[in-house]
Amino acid sequence: MARVVLVTGASGGVGLALCRRLLEEDGRLHLCIACRNEQTCENTRERILAYHPSAQVSTVEVDLGNLASILRAARELRCRFNRLDFVYLNAGIMPNPHVNFKALWRGLLTGKVLHMLTTAEGIMTQTDRLNGDGLQEVFATNLFGHFMLVRQLQALLCGNEKPSRLIWTSSSNARESAFSLSDYQHAKGQESYSSSKYATDLTSVVLNRKYNDQGLYSSVVCPGLVMSNMTYRILPIFLWKLLMPLMWLIRFFAKTYTLTPYNGVEAHVWLFKQKPEYLDCLVKYHSCTTGLGRCYVEARKMDVDEDVAEKFFQKLLELEEETLEKYSDLLD
Numbered sequence: 001m002a003r004v005v006l007v008t009g010a011s012g013g014v015g016l017a018l019c020r021r022l023l024e025e026d027g028r029l030h031l032c033i034a035c036r037n038e039q040t041c042e043n044t045r046e047r048i049l050a051y052h053p054s055a056q057v058s059t060v061e062v063d064l065g066n067l068a069s070i071l072r073a074a075r076e077l078r079c080r081f082n083r084l085d086f087v088y089l090n091a092g093i094m095p096n097p098h099v100n101f102k103a104l105w106r107g108l109l110t111g112k113v114l115h116m117l118t119t120a121e122g123i124m125t126q127t128d129r130l131n132g133d134g135l136q137e138v139f140a141t142n143l144f145g146h147f148m149l150v151r152q153l154q155a156l157l158c159g160n161e162k163p164s165r166l167i168w169t170s171s172s173n174a175r176e177s178a179f180s181l182s183d184y185q186h187a188k189g190q191e192s193y194s195s196s197k198y199a200t201d202l203t204s205v206v207l208n209r210k211y212n213d214q215g216l217y218s219s220v221v222c223p224g225l226v227m228s229n230m231t232y233r234i235l236p237i238f239l240w241k242l243l244m245p246l247m248w249l250i251r252f253f254a255k256t257y258t259l260t261p262y263n264g265v266e267a268h269v270w271l272f273k274q275k276p277e278y279l280d281c282l283v284k285y286h287s288c289t290t291g292l293g294r295c296y297v298e299a300r301k302m303d304v305d306e307d308v309a310e311k312f313f314q315k316l317l318e319l320e321e322e323t324l325e326k327y328s329d330l331l332d
């Protein structure tokens with residue numbers, strides 16, 4: 001039976017490379033790409049078919065920063081499929097990124113330079129805003145939209161003959177100190193991206209605890225530093241191009257400088273081939289590339305407090321309840 005795989009954020013960067021590499025692994029799978037609107041869905045489908053003309057590729061429109069759109073997309077998916085084998089929760093944003101060059105410069109002179117260059121700790125901030133649903137945009141798009149989608153797709157993910165899988169694109173920028181239970185949407189700080197990715201790690205841990213016995217397994221991956229639309233918004237493109245030789249050099253020391261989307265999805269593709277029962281749910285899988293360009297995966301223990309994770313999950317459930325009350329007309 002052909003496996004059914006749903007990928008969010010498939011229109012470019014990590015998501016598009018993932019679609020292509022998954023089809024290289026298994027040309028028989030049914031790939032459903034989730035993009036923001038009809039035009040992006042169609043363009044992306046054509047780009048994938050250009051490489052894999054005989055692939056089965058369908059589309060679903062979803063704006064992950066819009067709760068009504070998520071409920072509609074989930075309803076459509078429930079009608080179209082009776083199970084989903086893999087859901088790659090990959091779409092993400094980092095709006096208004098700001099690099100603190102003073103801190104970057106100071107960091108270059110310390111012993112923590114590699115840590116800084118691979119996690120961006122202490123050198124990156126973002127400015128977030130409220131979206132149309134009254135939620136912080138980064139939290140809503142990167143985490144809560146995906147959480148709602150998963151919960152709405154529960155019937156397709158649980159109780160199947162074979163285990164189903166959730167694979168979240170997290171980040172090595174996820175940091176406990178950027179996250180707080182009392183401000184879990186990160187309305188007050190300037191590290192909304194870091195906070196949303198830490199929240200992703202927490203959510204994945206609890207999803208495993210709650211759903212493993214129903215045959216649903218969740219993992220988190222980091223693609224490493226990848227040149228994509230997201231990174232091209234951090235520095236001007238010409239500067240990135242100038243920095244490229246330096247980045248290839250840095251890669252000899254910083255293995256998470258995967259740099260291309262193709263290399264960046266190594267961990268996503270590796271997980272596609274693993275039996276979930278043998279994976280550690282407290283581990284993040286990092287895509288790595290050696291200085292000579294060989295790709296591999298490194299498993300690193302995550303820094304998550306399971307008690308905080310449980311409390312945070314309760315907050316997500318409360319927010320979900322409010323959402324479902326508000327949009328009861330969009331439910332079956």
Ligand SMILES: NC(=O)C1=CN([C@@H]2O[C@H](COP(=O)(O)OP(=O)(O)OC[C@H]3O[C@@H](n4cnc5c(N)ncnc54)[C@H](OP(=O)(O)O)[C@@H]3O)[C@@H](O)[C@H]2O)C=CC1
Pocket residue numbers: 008009010011012013014015035036040062063064065066090091092093141169170171172222223224225226227228229230231
């Ligand atoms: N690049 C990097 O170095 C790293 C990236 N990541 C993570 O990888 C993931 C992919 O990022 P990357 O490929 O680099 O960045 P891109 O900006 O290239 O891709 C982001 C994807 O998310 C989609 N997206 C954004 N907002 C929404 C929304 N509201 N609804 C639906 N889709 C949306 C975009 O669609 P559209 O085309 O419509 O904008 C696009 O397909 C993200 O989660 C990011 O946080 C993690 C670590 C490092």
Ligand SMILES: CC(C)CCC[C@@H](C)[C@H]1CC[C@H]2C3=C(CC[C@]12C)[C@@]1(C)CCC(=O)[C@@H](C)[C@@H]1CC3
Pocket residue numbers: 099104116117118119120123124170171172173224225231234235243246247250
């Ligand atoms: C490497 C160059 C000589 C100088 C580039 C300086 C910064 C612009 C980068 C250094 C570390 C980078 C980084 C990210 C963005 C660009 C940097 C801050 C990320 C935050 C991008 C998104 C992620 O999810 C993280 C994994 C990246 C961590 C490293």
